[in-house]
Amino acid sequence: GENVEQHPSTLSVQEGDSAVIKCTYSDSASNYFPWYKQELGKRPQLIIDIRSNVGEKKDQRIAVTLNKTAKHFSLHITETQPEDSAVYFCAAGTPADYKLSFGAGTTVTVRA
Amino acid sequence: NAGVTQTPKFQVLKTGQSMTLQCAQDMNHEYMSWYRQDPGMGLRLIHYSVGAGITDQGEVPNGYNVSRSTTEDFPLRLLSAAPSQTSVYFCASSYRPDNYGYTFGSGTRLTVV
Numbered sequence: 001g002e003n004v005e006q007h008p009s010t011l012s013v014q015e016g017d018s019a020v021i022k023c024t025y026s027d028s029a030s031n032y033f034p035w036y037k038q039e040l041g042k043r044p045q046l047i048i049d050i051r052s053n054v055g056e057k058k059d060q061r062i063a064v065t066l067n068k069t070a071k072h073f074s075l076h077i078t079e080t081q082p083e084d085s086a087v088y089f090c091a092a093g094t095p096a097d098y099k100l101s102f103g104a105g106t107t108v109t110v111r112a
Numbered sequence: 113n114a115g116v117t118q119t120p121k122f123q124v125l126k127t128g129q130s131m132t133l134q135c136a137q138d139m140n141h142e143y144m145s146w147y148r149q150d151p152g153m154g155l156r157l158i159h160y161s162v163g164a165g166i167t168d169q170g171e172v173p174n175g176y177n178v179s180r181s182t183t184e185d186f187p188l189r190l191l192s193a194a195p196s197q198t199s200v201y202f203c204a205s206s207y208r209p210d211n212y213g214y215t216f217g218s219g220t221r222l223t224v225v
Contacts, residue, residue, distance in 0.1 A: 006154075009152070030210075031210075031211075032211050032212075032213070034213040042218075043202060043216040043217060043218050043219055044155070044202070044216050045216070046213050046214075046215075049213060089155065093209060093210030093211060093213070095210050095211070097210075098143065098162060098208060098209060099157075099160075099209060100206075100209040100210055100213060100214060102154050102155045103154060104152065104153065105155075
């Protein structure tokens with residue numbers, strides 16, 4: 001099955017700086033890569049996703065990049081704000097078994 | 113449109129007790145799953161269903177049962193609770209998780225003493 005590795009496990013940044021989270025996946029057939037944000041005590045919520053036919057996608061201060069050859073994808077958050085503090089999960093979707101496999105998560109703390 | 117509704121939000125069980133975590137969705141999603149979330153271990157798949165009447169095991173199924181008699185409901189049963197099952201449980205649903213991701217319920221925090 002698909003194996004998704006996520007780094008780093010924790011990330012502390014100064015408010016206004018950028019944050020980058022990286023994920024790698026093992027199944028070359030995976031073609032859908034969402035990112036979820038989970039605030040403390042809340043449910044994971046989809047914040048952005050990218051499909052395998054696209055190399056980069058942006059939505060205001062967040063962007064995702066995908067390198068299918070290297071089998072890795074990244075989340076970039078620019079001009080970080082305190083409300084960006086949360087746990088972020090990457091995931092990879094594999095059409096063969098209709099499953100979504102999650103990374104272990106990154107705890108992001110934005111220091112004021 | 114309520115999305116994915118989970119009950120209860122909190123539960124304390126004694127070792128050996130059984131209980132059912134309820135999950136319902138009103139989005140007509142075929143795919144439903146149960147995950148458990150433990151510190152540092154991300155989201156681990158317990159059981160999933162690709163439609164009414166069809167269920168399958170995920171990566172950590174032991175100690176749990178599921179059924180899918182309707183499209184809307186996907187209850188998770190703990191047969192004989194153990195302290196190792198202390199966790200936060202999330203139900204999730206989707207049209208196609210590998211292509212659209214999941215909508216998650218609000219979670220159930222379970223403590224087994």
